[in-house]
Amino acid sequence: QLQLQESGPGLVKPSETLSLTCTVSGVSVSSMSYYWGWIRMPPGKGLECIGSISYSGNTFSNPSLKSRVTISLDTSKNQVSLKLNSVTAADTAVYYCARRGGYCSGSNCYSRDWFDPWGPGTLVTVSS
């Protein structure tokens, strides 16, 4: 059974870098056709896709966050990492990692729009 669990500091100072890790169990993060995503929900607001990474390390980021976002795989630990730099109070949110849908046709693989399952989420507050 595929399970995901986010972890990282719950408090980050303004202008610093937010770093989160998603530990995946039940499948290798580098398994063909698997994609992984980060989504956040600011307090009182809706969901926002931060970005995704494929099993082979190709990344896709929200254009509004792209310059500040780094998403990577650590295959030795079976983890997906998120780094968001130069944070402000607007980055305060519950951060979720999730499996993003994907499929392969021959040697070509493609991502889908859906996310399932999700981790339980972790609240990150940006404050001095």
Place this chain on the structure above:
Amino acid sequence: QSALTQPASVSGSPGQSTTISCTGTSNDVVTYNQVSWYQYHPGKAPKLIIHDVTNRPSGVSDRFSGSKSGNTASLTISGLQAEDEADYYCSSYASSTVVFGGGTRLTVL
């Protein structure tokens, strides 16, 4: 990248049906048959209930159904139950990334 447009709230009585709309653009909903819906109970992780416009994941009640016409996708919940009271979010593929709607609060009267 603009969010998809959803009504802020809808309501219905137990046993009735209700529909939530999700309006997009040619950059997302119109071009791609990849619209998903999520049910969100505060404090929990969002739950995927519809993907690829009309498909229900295993274990999701058949009271949930999805459709799309032009730039608008819809989620219909039939036979409303108290446990359906939640926030609902739509999403769409949009050129390698994903765009979400602003969310709709469903109240079961």
